[in-house]
Amino acid sequence: MSATSAFGADQELRTLLLSRIHDVPDYPKPGVTFKDITPLLADATAFAALTDAFAGLCREYGATKVVGLEARGFILAAPVAVRAGVGFVPVRKAGKLPGATLGQAYALEYGTAEIELHADALVPGDRVLVIDDVLATGGTAEASLKLIRRAGAEVAGVAVLMELGFLPGRERLAGELAGAPLEALITV
Ligand SMILES: O=P(O)(O)OC[C@H]1O[C@H](OP(=O)(O)OP(=O)(O)O)[C@H](O)[C@@H]1O
Numbered sequence: 672m673s674a675t676s677a678f679g680a681d682q683e684l685r686t687l688l689l690s691r692i693h694d695v696p697d698y699p700k701p702g703v704t705f706k707d708i709t710p711l712l713a714d715a716t717a718f719a720a721l722t723d724a725f726a727g728l729c730r731e732y733g734a735t736k737v738v739g740l741e742a743r744g745f746i747l748a749a750p751v752a753v754r755a756g757v758g759f760v761p762v763r764k765a766g767k768l769p770g771a772t773l774g775q776a777y778a779l780e781y782g783t784a785e786i787e788l789h790a791d792a793l794v795p796g797d798r799v800l801v802i803d804d805v806l807a808t809g810g811t812a813e814a815s816l817k818l819i820r821r822a823g824a825e826v827a828g829v830a831v832l833m834e835l836g837f838l839p840g841r842e843r844l845a846g847e848l849a850g851a852p853l854e855a856l857i858t859v
Pocket residue numbers: 740741742743744803804805806807808809810811812840
């Protein structure tokens with residue numbers, strides 16, 4: 672079961688962030704409403720507020736590393752790591768990292784995918800906050816937690832900008848979180 676805190680955006684921040692996330696119907700395929708965060712990234716005030724909220728969480732959890740999930744997770748996580756004064760570690764889609772890697776396959780809605788982590792990017796004693804833009808089915812985040820644990824590090828928590836509450840991502844993640852918190856600034 673995942674713990675919750677007062678991290679959820681207050682009404683003002685939620686309104687700001689929601690106004691900068693655009694719904695794109697039927698993208699990338701019919702029936703899917705894509706949550707486009709590019710307007711948020713283009714708004715310095717909104718991007719800074721988001722970064723501050725995540726950085727506060729990073730400090731609260733005593734995280735020693737921030738992991739960002741390719742690709743939109745990189746954009747959100749990197750400034751958080753800088754703001755919080757901890758290192759940034761990318762989890763990439765398979766075949767993109769040049770060094771020795773740990774790989775983790777996972778099930779998508781249709782088919783499978785694989786993500787990778789540099790084998791030496793985390794060390795025992797690291798406490799890792801995972802950051803991504805969207806939690807949908809939870810498959811990507813779940814696979815990232817497996818990688819972090821296989822690398823010998825501890826999961827401090829998962830933080831996303833937006834949780835799609837109509838999908839069972841939170842339930843899927845619960846086992847792998849093993850009590851670590853899953854925080855969403857916005858749930859739709
Ligand atoms: O909870 P899930 O069902 O796993 O979906 C969420 C993931 O899907 C999106 O990434 P995507 O694979 O589209 O990659 P991108 O960021 O490179 O566009 C999103 O940024 C999350 O990482």
